[in-house]
Amino acid sequence: MTEPLIIGAMVRTLGAYPSGWRHPGAHRDPAGDAAVLRRIAELGEEAGLDYLFFGDWLATGPDLEFRDPYLLARIDPLSAVLFLAGVTSRIGLIATVNTTYADPYATARALASLDVLTGGRAGVNLVTGVEPRAAGNHGRDAHADNENRYDRAEEFVTALDRLWDSWSADAWIADADRGVLIDPDGLREAGVEGAHVRVTGPLNVARPPQGRLPIVHAGTSPRSRALAATEADLALIAAPSLADAVATRTGLRLLAAEAGRSPEAVRVIAPVLPVVGETDAEAQAIVARLLSLVPLAEEHQRSRPAFPVNRSVTALADALGVAADDPLRSAAFDAPVTAAEAERLGEEGAALIERLARIAGLEISGSARGTSLTWRHLVAAHAVPGAFVVGSAASVADHFETWRDAGAADGFNVLSAFQPAQFEAFTRLAAPELRRRGLLGREGSTLRERLSVTPRVGSSRLVSSGVDA
Ligand SMILES: Cc1cc2nc3c(=O)[nH]c(=O)nc-3n(C[C@H](O)[C@H](O)[C@H](O)COP(=O)(O)O)c2cc1C
Incomplete structure (x- = not known):
């Protein structure tokens, strides 16, 4: 039997479709985000989804109101996953970090903390960002170009891996009788001396249960593909059509093989926006309404x-x-x-x-x-782009199955047009059908186990002196 797909929720409390917030009953007041986040987490966990995923955007402006209203004001991703860490017990938690502006030590530390606090359920989505206004918010004159952003991103991954490797698995001894807390030989420096990233280490958080956390990468350029193929466990792709997704996935697997990895080492995840109803007609009526509200x-x-x-x-x-x-x-x-x-x-x-x-x-x-x-x-x-899959549970499951069988994706990031009703509909109606068909229901207590991705052996492009990855 083939293994279930990797299925996570891409959480946007204001809804993923530009007019979703206008739909009757939709959540639209950020002051109530805590309750909606809790509800989404509860539903996702009950349905057996593999993770909750939080994107990020490092600026805002009035133009976003009509383009992507969910970007206007939202909880920052690391805060969201830390909040949900305390109210969930099984589901993975993936936060987006922008490598162009984030500090690698602070990032490694926050994520290692999340991993310790959740018993190994943390993951990170690394992006380099395309929003020029982010520069002004971080004391820069201009947003770096694609080459520079990806040069830094590569060094950033190396730094994360080195920092997460700071403590060897048996370095924490805690022998109260002998009075020995640690083995100093098990504590390693990171020693990253790159053109963009310099960090000494070691990390002042205990070894994360997963060691090197699962890394997701989302992007579209050739440099993005190269980064995903060499470093990422999950590649989040833009997938305007099944044919596009097949071509992108084939290309990524080829690049992974060229980089000396198994083609299966990089799992390709496509975004999908299922509009779910009890019947196809009910789901179609929801889409008609969303379109009429744009x-x-x-x-x-x-x-x-x-x-x-x-x-x-x-x-x-x-x-x-x-x-x-x-x-x-x-x-x-x-x-x-x-x-x-x-x-x-x-x-x-x-x-x-x-x-x-x-x-x-x-x-x-x-x-x-x-x-x-x-x-x-x-x-x-x-x-308005909408990767709509519209219909009853059977129609949605047919879509997932067709894409899997065509080799278009190893999994999906599920968007909801408005919250929480459409995520509720997905988990109540579509998830049981996906499970019945063996498309949903992966096992594993850590996120890495659930995704069945092998630990990354580490960057080949080392940028430092002294330490073996
Ligand atoms: C499915 C998907 C999700 C993405 N999510 C984010 C995000 O949350 N934040 C962000 O800054 N960029 C996000 N990106 C944008 C990429 O990081 C990237 O900057 C953009 O696609 C331009 O491509 P490039 O980075 O390859 O130049 C996403 C891209 C894709 C394909």
Whole structure:
């Protein structure tokens, strides 16, 4: 029998879809994040998910309100996992750390502490970041370029591994009778002397139960791929389609083999946004509602110049190549799209309508069944990325199974359009079906055991003197 997939929750308390927070009943007040985080943790643990995952973004600004509202204000990831450490007992806890700005010693220390406190359930997602405003928040003139960021990230991983190796497994003796607390020979310096990272060590936290903690890496550039293939246990990829995911996973496994690792050493995780209902129709109605709640630029551009330019009727009209005087450009957002108007939209328009019919059950006006498609639905579907998988438990499980069988992913990071109702629906409806099909339900008391990733042997690109990794 094939092993279950790796399945974790990518936690965004404000919901992962831009209009999710507007959905009736959705959590939308950050002051209540503690209760929602607890609820998500409880649900994830009960459902047998492998981990809770927290992304990060080191700046904010009013432009994010309409682009990615969940980035506006949220609990920082290390605080979130430490908070949840005390209210969970089995599930893994993965926090994102930005290697461009974080301090390696402080990072190794916080994560080793989390690992000790949770009995080995800690993991870290290392990113190098793309948000230029992060520079100003950290006393830098500019955000470093891709090459420099990844040069530092590589040294950062070496530093983490060295620091987590500070204490050999038997260095803590604690023999009260003899009065011997430690074996000084078991305490090692890190001795990292890189171009970007310098750290002496040893680490002033006991050896983490997992030793070297599982490392996740999320990125898209060639340098990101190289880092994932050589250093990461899990590679979190952008996966716009099954074919893209297959190609990315194949490439990563090849790179891992070239770096002397087993291709299986790097597990590829794709993000997915399941919109789950008791029936396919119920789930489609949720998506239709989410699409209808996406604000459009034309409604806000006078008051909010920072509105994302792609969220507009004009952008849709341009993308579909309709003429300057086409009535689409002056259409009322919430007017239904008629069959005659749909005809003008060409091949791309037809593909968009077909996609909407599939995910939201929306039909062009005048057809016998279904709810009418509006221009707002079309603009939202075109502009707002949504790795939607829509339907009942069986439809969601079919998607997971299809991707697994095609070699597109070893697991999924599950996003929820709004919280906590959609995560509840996923855990109540989809998780039991995934379990029944053997797609969910990994074993292991530490995160490393659950992920069945072998301990990393360590960086080949050592940047220091004196110490063997
Ligand atoms: C699925 C996925 C999740 C990501 N999550 C984060 C995140 O939480 N914080 C962050 O700063 N960057 C995140 N990134 C961005 C990457 O770290 C990266 O900066 C971006 O994809 C640009 O690619 P590059 O780093 O390869 O240049 C994520 C990327 C992917 C593919």
